[in-house]
Amino acid sequence: MAKIFVGIPTRNRADYVREAIRCVVEQTFRDVRIVVSDNASEPEVVESLESFVKELDDPRIELHLQPEDIHETGQGRFFFERCREEYFVILHDDDRLEPTYLETALSRLDSDAALACFVADPYVFDAKGVTSADATAHYLAEHGRAGRSEGAIPVLEPLLESGFIPISGTFFRTAALRDSGFVDEECRGNFPFEFNLLLRLGERGARAHYLPRVLLGFRFHDAALRVTMKPWSNPHVLGSMIGMLERRRFAGHAEALRIARLAQLHRGYGLVRASAGESAASREHLLRALRLAPFSPRNWLYACAAIAAPGWLRSFVRRNA
Template structure:
């Protein structure tokens, strides 16, 4: 993987800047949507189209959208709830820009997000994505510096130098530092019809796969250019020992992504960490099945996990699957989302 820190700044007039399409999938969060939309229309980069894709919210967001009086904004409102991934992919398919960005309806962009991430892409056709670090904020939108530093360290961004990484698949796959929520993607690099609906909320992992497998590069900007909000309904907060069904579905989506990664010979150099990530997700499924008092269903997942990456947590979970339920409820196995 080669790293370069050179790129040309963007010295173009607004009329000659490449069009950037920003999609905002939304559902029943009008207050957060207003903040997200405000952060997009206030971008210092002017050549935008903004697509708000409403997934049949109980309150029609059209009056909110119209209140901005900005002809760059277009609202798409589904007549019925299509699910997260279909709503998001449909919005991507409507884009016309050279570059695309997905802003969750509960997140926000810093004003210079596009101004800093578009120029490297525009000056280098061998780049497919440009991404940055980001803030973690609470439900009220207040920056949590401790959580910000924690997530930066957890995903390796605190150890990543500014510059170009090519190929970028060692970064983009398997829990790396590239966050789609803080990225600008070259639209021509992704066929949105290739993203299988079965990956659900893990669609961002699959988009990384589609872009990374090209062998092209990514540009990293260490500035914190967006705000990722954590609240009770957010993806980051969705893991719960009580909500085992959601946890299982989430991990099954990850397993599906990893299996696609492993089937691609171009990614052979990073197959070992992908195998470990696959095994971790399989163990997570098993642990959640045990918590749901379904130990017999858990064992095949745990046994398969052991064939690829033997871990203490997997062995412990397998042994726990043979313990009577009344004792299992008093025990615990370390688990992360």
Template sequence: MVNAFEVSICIPTCNRPDLLDLAIRSCLAQTYPHIHVLIGDDSTDDRTQRWMQTHYALERRVHYLRNERSLGQGANVSRLFERAHGDKIVLLHDDDLLEPDGVRTLLELWDRVPDLEVAFGDQYLIDMQGRIDYAASARCNSDFLRTASAEGLQAVPGRTGLVSMFPNNGWLANADIVKQVGYQSQYGAGCDYVFGVELCLKAKKIYYVKRYVSSYRRTPGASSVVNRGSLRSSALEALRLVSSLDLSHHLEPARRIAYKRMVPVAVSTLSRNNEPVTGLRLAMRHLHAYHYGLSRRFYYHMMLIGTSWFRRRRKTPRF
């Protein structure tokens, strides 16, 4: 049954032809044969276009399109989803990789659960040279609640997205549900998380398999790294979404877990960007994120808030 599906692997890219090439190679090396690769190029120069013309012009499984104008990550991914004509969709960022049996591993879950909608597995952490950090990979998957005890159909699908268990890429899903959800470009650096939350809230059947299916590269130029510490950070954007959601009562515990992960990062970011009052209100509203003041992180953040407040006072002109 698995061989009945055509899989569209969508790769958004921007100014990284060397890493994109590695990502494409990992797709073409899949043990599952019925795949095609869609590339949306948001680059500001023509290096990627020239690389694709030189190396992949004759590869029928690779379909390249350079955007006429820069769309930004969210809109670029959305356009890729619109172009996808496969039964299933995989998202892979241009600096990441698929394991050779990644697509087949996830597709085989549809043999177990024919009406499955979404599937995902574990991610390796790799450096710029592609070397796997096995210990850090295990810790990372555990930190995001991808553990052996969680394997299988997810009892509360929406929870999977809210608590950040769902990965930013390397997942596989039915094309129709992916296209319905789309990517929300207004969330900037937080669009990966926002998509995961909305997809999991919409899906009825999501399966997590305790196997490595992709690799996440720790890239200095990644948008999550570039925007970290700014008021456009992924943590603040994700917090904005989570705070706005109208959730059923059985998903409120998941929202609290999300707050516990996001709030301390957001408070620190606000304090470092001269928004101490907003940071203080956020911390006081979500004291559970700091174990109700029993965390050393709480007092460190209070110090940051105080420092930020005095810094603002000193800059305020007096008449």
């Protein structure tokens, strides 16, 4: 049995997934099981992928063809059910790892059995593979990475505050994911899946090893889910994440962060409903956001508009979408 399981979910990205597979094959640490799961791609894409895997002729690679689109949650569960290895990684098909990534991650987690996962800094690159210093700096700042030093950090508070840890590339201890239960039974959808997996780890007091060294890359492109799904204006994403946070209570700073994040989600959901012309639902969620965060001027503005001028609010949201 290998030491590390790497699952690569893919759908209709023949070129990108080749890069993702190759970057794992070329890791300096080689005791790896690589499971590629094609999520019902077009026939020509599947044919190209099968041909590529055959050409590599690497016994560490397993290719699974899903008969239907099971989405990211289904792919995540598919990988986890098959993982017997000590460590677990999901690498999105448009991202990539630097050659020493797995070796570095393994050295940190093997030295401290109390750590649940390892996370390093990424660089951001575009559809053509060109790295952007500005986009990288923006990502690091937006996700609370700027100025942090190496060491153990809690999973929960940084997740609630800035989404500090992503799914793609993060190096998990499989036992920690089993102890957490992986994800909520009712969890569905791409972004809710990622958030929920980390939330379950965090609420159990899990800690991660953070290394502020650039060891992986995230591809930002027009077909990326963060672009096509528009998660912060997607009612399914917002509703699912609201449900996750409303079912939970924390202590201290984590609870304050939960309330703040929940207020943002209710506000976003209320604005989505306003745009759809659903005035009653919009008013309900915007008032909920106001009750959770009563000192927010923006919450007061939107709540008052939902009550007194729902037509104006609908037009405002649509103009600024």
